[in-house]
Amino acid sequence: MPLSENRVIIACAGSGKTTRLVTDSLNSRDYRVAIVTYTNNNIREIIKKFGQTNSGVPRHVDVMTWFGFLLRECARPYQRAKYADKRIESIEFVNGQSTRGIAETNTRDYYFAGDDLIYSDKIARFVVECEEKSSGAATRRIGQLYTDVFIDEFQDLVGWDPEVVRMLLQSRIRVTLVGDPRQYIYRTNPSQKNKQYRGIAVVNLVKQWEQDGLCSVEYMSKTHRCNAAICNFSNALWPGMDAMTPLRNGATNHDGVFLVAENAVGEYIRCFSPQVLRYDKKAKSYGCEALNFRIAKGLQFERVLIVPTDGIRNYLQSGKLTHVEKSKNRLHVAVTRAFHSVAFVYDGSSVVVPNRWVPRRY
Amino acid sequence: MHINRVYIDGFKRLTKFDLELNPSLNVIVGDNETGKSSVLEAIGLVLTGLYDGRLIQYAIDPYLFNVATVAEYFQKRRNGENLSAPHILIEAYLQSDDNSPELAKLKGTNNSKSDECAGLKLTIEVDSDHLEALKDYASDSSNPTVLPVEFYKVTWRSFAGNGVTLRNLPFRAATIDTSLARVYRGPNKYLSQVVNDVLTEDQRRQLSLEYKKLRHGFAQEPGVKAINEHLEQKGNPATTKKLTVQMDMSTRASWDSAISAHLDDLPFDCAGKGEQCRVQMRLAIAGAEQSRVLLIEEPENHLSHSNLNMLMDDIQKDSAGRLVIVVTHSAFVLNKLGIDNLRLLSHDGHAAELSGLAPDTKDYFLKLPGYDTLRLILSKRSILVEGPSDELVVQRAYRDKHGKLPLEDGVDVISVGSLAFKRFLEIAGLLNLDVRVVTDNDGDVAALTEKYANFLNGTHTTIKICYDKDEKIPTLEPQLLKANSRELLNRILEKEHADHAVLLKYMDRNKTDCALRMFQTNLKWEAPNYIANAIE
Numbered sequence: 001m002p003l004s005e006n007r008v009i010i011a012c013a014g015s016g017k018t019t020r021l022v023t024d025s026l027n028s029r030d031y032r033v034a035i036v037t038y039t040n041n042n043i044r045e046i047i048k049k050f051g052q053t054n055s056g057v058p059r060h061v062d063v064m065t066w067f068g069f070l071l072r073e074c075a076r077p078y079q080r081a082k083y084a085d086k087r088i089e090s091i092e093f094v095n096g097q098s099t100r101g102i103a104e105t106n107t108r109d110y111y112f113a114g115d116d117l118i119y120s121d122k123i124a125r126f127v128v129e130c131e132e133k134s135s136g137a138a139t140r141r142i143g144q145l146y147t148d149v150f151i152d153e154f155q156d157l158v159g160w161d162p163e164v165v166r167m168l169l170q171s172r173i174r175v176t177l178v179g180d181p182r183q184y185i186y187r188t189n190p191s192q193k194n195k196q197y198r199g200i201a202v203v204n205l206v207k208q209w210e211q212d213g214l215c216s217v218e219y220m221s222k223t224h225r226c227n228a229a230i231c232n233f234s235n236a237l238w239p240g241m242d243a244m245t246p247l248r249n250g251a252t253n254h255d256g257v258f259l260v261a262e263n264a265v266g267e268y269i270r271c272f273s274p275q276v277l278r279y280d281k282k283a284k285s286y287g288c289e290a291l292n293f294r295i296a297k298g299l300q301f302e303r304v305l306i307v308p309t310d311g312i313r314n315y316l317q318s319g320k321l322t323h324v325e326k327s328k329n330r331l332h333v334a335v336t337r338a339f340h341s342v343a344f345v346y347d348g349s350s351v352v353v354p355n356r357w358v359p360r361r362y
Numbered sequence: 363m364h365i366n367r368v369y370i371d372g373f374k375r376l377t378k379f380d381l382e383l384n385p386s387l388n389v390i391v392g393d394n395e396t397g398k399s400s401v402l403e404a405i406g407l408v409l410t411g412l413y414d415g416r417l418i419q420y421a422i423d424p425y426l427f428n429v430a431t432v433a434e435y436f437q438k439r440r441n442g443e444n445l446s447a448p449h450i451l452i453e454a455y456l457q458s459d460d461n462s463p464e465l466a467k468l469k470g471t472n473n474s475k476s477d478e479c480a481g482l483k484l485t486i487e488v489d490s491d492h493l494e495a496l497k498d499y500a501s502d503s504s505n506p507t508v509l510p511v512e513f514y515k516v517t518w519r520s521f522a523g524n525g526v527t528l529r530n531l532p533f534r535a536a537t538i539d540t541s542l543a544r545v546y547r548g549p550n551k552y553l554s555q556v557v558n559d560v561l562t563e564d565q566r567r568q569l570s571l572e573y574k575k576l577r578h579g580f581a582q583e584p585g586v587k588a589i590n591e592h593l594e595q596k597g598n599p600a601t602t603k604k605l606t607v608q609m610d611m612s613t614r615a616s617w618d619s620a621i622s623a624h625l626d627d628l629p630f631d632c633a634g635k636g637e638q639c640r641v642q643m644r645l646a647i648a649g650a651e652q653s654r655v656l657l658i659e660e661p662e663n664h665l666s667h668s669n670l671n672m673l674m675d676d677i678q679k680d681s682a683g684r685l686v687i688v689v690t691h692s693a694f695v696l697n698k699l700g701i702d703n704l705r706l707l708s709h710d711g712h713a714a715e716l717s718g719l720a721p722d723t724k725d726y727f728l729k730l731p732g733y734d735t736l737r738l739i740l741s742k743r744s745i746l747v748e749g750p751s752d753e754l755v756v757q758r759a760y761r762d763k764h765g766k767l768p769l770e771d772g773v774d775v776i777s778v779g780s781l782a783f784k785r786f787l788e789i790a791g792l793l794n795l796d797v798r799v800v801t802d803n804d805g806d807v808a809a810l811t812e813k814y815a816n817f818l819n820g821t822h823t824t825i826k827i828c829y830d831k832d833e834k835i836p837t838l839e840p841q842l843l844k845a846n847s848r849e850l851l852n853r854i855l856e857k858e859h860a861d862h863a864v865l866l867k868y869m870d871r872n873k874t875d876c877a878l879r880m881f882q883t884n885l886k887w888e889a890p891n892y893i894a895n896a897i898e
Contacts, residue, residue: 032463076523077470078478087472087523134471137478141522144466 006169006215008154008177008206012244013234013336014225014300017178021150022049024176025061028148033061036069037152045298046152066151066161067091067120073145074127074138074164075118081133082126083107085115092117097191121191124160131167139171147174154179155202159191162205169214177206177215182238182332185294199329200238222247225300226336229256233342234335236352237321237328244336257335258343258357259316260305265345267359274303274343277334279327283307286345293330296337304338306331307345316344319351363465363533364685365405365655369453369474372428373407374400381705381713385457387677388687389699392707393740398689401707402537402657405687408452408484409535409655411518411528419516422486424509426450436507439500447496448509449487456480464532470522481521482531489515535655577609655685662692674698693736701727706739706793714793723785734776738786742772743796745896746786751877752800752838753777758881759889760897768897787817787825796824798896803829805836828896839869841890842880854883 011017025033037043043063050057057063064072076088085108092098092112098119102110111122118126131138142149149168151157154177157165168175184199197205209215219242223231231244260268265286268274276290283290284307291299308316312331314323324331335342343357364385370376375397392398407413413421424432431448438445453473456465457480468480488496492513499510520526561569580586590606633641661673674695677686690696696704702724706714727735738744745768747753756775760768768775778786783799790797799817803810810829811818817825835844843851848865852858855876859865869876880887889897 072522072524077472077521079523080471080476084476087519134478137471141466141469144461144469145463 006175007218008209008215009179009218009220010203010206010242011178011180011220012223012242013180013183013333014223015220015244016224017152017180017220018045018049019053020220021046021152021178022053025148025150026050026054026058029058029060031060031147032145033148033150034069034073034142034146035061035063035150035152036066037063038066038156039153040065041298042152062146066157067123070123070127070164071118073142075123075130077141078130078134078137079126081130081137083111087116088112088118089116090118091120091123093120096121098122121159124164125193128160128163128167136171139167139173142168143171143173148176149173150176150178152178153183155181155184155199157202158198159193162194162197166209166214169209175215182234182241182329183297183336184329185297185333200241203241221245223336224248225339227255227340230335230338230342233257233352234332236319237324237332239321252340254303254357255340256342256355257353258341258355259346259350259353260343260357261347262345264357264359265305268305268343268357271359272303272305272341272343274305274341275301275337276305276307277337278307279309279330283309284345293334297333299337300339301337302339303341303343304334305343305345306334312344313346313348316346316350316352317348363462364457365454366457366479367455368401368405368408369451369455370401370404371452371474372431372448372450373404373426373452374428376400376404377428377431379713382715383685383687383705384703386681386684386686387699387703388685388705389696389703390687390689390705390707390713391691391696391736391739393691396707398691398707399659402659402687402689404452405454405655406535406537406657408454408482408518409531409533411484411526418484418486418518422511422514422516424511426486427509432509433507435509436500439497440503442501447488447493449485452484454482456482462532467530468520468522468526470520472519472521472523479521482518482526483521484516484518486514486516488513533654535657537657537659538661580609581606656681656687658686658688660690660692661688662690662695667694670694671698691736691740693734696736697727700724701735701789704739719788719792723788726782726785727789734778734786735789737774737776738789738795738797739793741774743774743798744786744790745773745775745798745800746783747775747777747800748780748802749777749873751873754874754877754881755838755842755889756800756893756897759893762886762889763894763897784813787814790825791817791822794822794824797826799825799827800893800896801827801829802837803831803833803835805833807831807833826896828892830890830892838890839866839873839876841892842869842887845888845890850885850887854885854887855879 009017009020011020021035025035035046037046043065046063047057050061071088071091079088098113098121099110104110108115111118111126113119127138151165154165156179165175165177181200181202184202194205206217210217221242221244223244224247226234226244226246227248228246231246235243254272269286269288276285276288277293277296278285278290280292290307306312309327311323311327315321321328344353365383367383368381370379370381375395379401381401390398390401403413407418411418413426427448427450435445435448451474455473455477456468465480468482469478471478473481473483496510496513499505518526581590586607593605593607658677662670665673677688678699688695688699702719704715745756747756753775757767760773764771780801783801787797787799789795801810814827816822817827830841835841843862843866848859848862851865855868856879857865857868859868
């Protein structure tokens, strides 16, 4: 498949986006490809996929984290355009805002911890400014290194990150962004920059890029994973979004979305051995190895059992999306992990999920 | 790929040393003790991270550092002053216009000139964790003034600011040393390295795999099997585990320690040293990988003339598309490889080059068989004269004035013939060499001033043309007679010529003989003015 120009691929859960990334880069052996992704978990997934399809990452492909990419290929080579005192040794990862009350003009104190560790919330801005000051030298160099840059999980780019993406979109490098705005996982990045595009609103940013002629948008809406009932549940969370459609039909003795009463959970777990998913470790785990919603991202299971938050309970009861305004992304991630069945630990009545699982009594 | 320039600071004799290089062949010439070999070592070091065959991290040595810088540091520290600690910096600026992604990886502006280009940078500097310890050490006058390299660290990075390793560099650099010193260090060590360089990655892997198969097959041989069965039956009192003999399959049993090269079926080590040397060089030069850098140290040292000649032909033929740097003090090598590839190292540690030499001048020197070019280049001052008689007179006049022969002062008197003066001066002009020309006026001062117009107008401050303005005294012999009485010359020549005309006629007919007598006599005589000017 010849690689077209810049693309944004909005890929729903289970649509095979990692497989697509890997096969696209394997099919482009005349090119040199960088695959950039957010977390080390994702890197492992991608490398695993290369292992399955190609017994390893081929020579023309480099897989790296977003921060590794920013530091090694964007910031350091032309750092002198902005900061020549010392080599940028590494990144100082911070939660929240790194500094307050320091003027941007004070480059050293604004961007650096000590004098050689660049703050994680500022490195993207540093990169954009170096690029401007060096008249595009950074993207020229990356363009000599790589014909294609694939950016995975683009919905997680916040603050100044999208400006780096724009910088790449405007260069001669072909950029492919892959991700799912529905699976945005909120991070504490208090930067005001691009605040209006955080979360599902990243769709608007993509539309803006499309309007500016920087990319075309493509949808991968067919899921290999979730069955129709699970798709329907998820689609209801995102009115106006491109709906997920199932590629396979349910074929087990227990398919769909269910409610399970608190006192029946033990029996349910015994019958179906679902993966228990919870918001955080404060929630019950019913004696199982439970996973937090955000950790489960990128993983898949035959069946899941979700321990709902108060917001999710209210949503189940009323069907009003306002109750899950903040936690919709995580709920979506949790639900779409499953192939066959999703169950909520919930005793009350629900307008969203009509089916309740009850253990058989003999 | 080639290296545009090399910057070396604090390494051995070289401080703030900037060397621009030609795309293919470079011949570095310099007198002893100018740091020629250090330049080659530094380039090898920054391209490979190896010094003397070892990783530089494990080979830091106080003597790598500039002696003067280190001495100054100790002195200042002992006076309680602060001064930045001695360090070594070597930078190689690479040409990267071929858009190769491997070179783009090395690109950035992290170099001392903030140039945007691909490049490598190696620093040996004090580890900031140990800075205080170094300062204390240097301040304490009871410590020896040897730099404590224990406090030093090596960083090896690209101009992109990222670390590099030998494995991920897109080129290789090979140092060729004809002294065979490396051959003696370990059996086949150097040769296998050269063979390694010649084979491609794939060929090397293939060889290694075949060798492993062969070793593995050893245990399957019937004879060996029988022995292993015997061992098994007998058992071993020391262990309950099964004891067998097998070939060592670990990495230390790799092919390059077991396979040896043969020349006409004769083990390489048994061939003549000259042949070994030549084969090694040719192998290295014919290396399969095009993008290589060849560093060749004094090829004239251990080769016969004919072998050297063959080698020079090889170097010239194969230098296209790769970078070759030759260090030499042989005029033959220099002339053969092309005088326009010359980089001259001067005693003050700077490099000059000879680009822009007129084509016919270049041709002239390419054909010149002797050593005169190098004599001109290497001496502190040259006095160019027209022929052997002028040379003898100048030599003697110099000794009378300074009490020793010119060569003892590093002044070389070179007899080149008046036609070649201008060619030599062209080189001298480009390299700012200190040159005196002693020439006859041949009865036509106007023609002479026109001929040397370029060198008389004051643009070349290091070049002086010495001649007499009196057209009636056109050559050496009448000049000698002008400066000395007829009686004195008669005594020196052991003649009794009655008048000037007869004496001059005699001197003209017996030029060399007369000059020899002038040189050897115990009598004191006066040098003509223009010669006196030249030997000041």
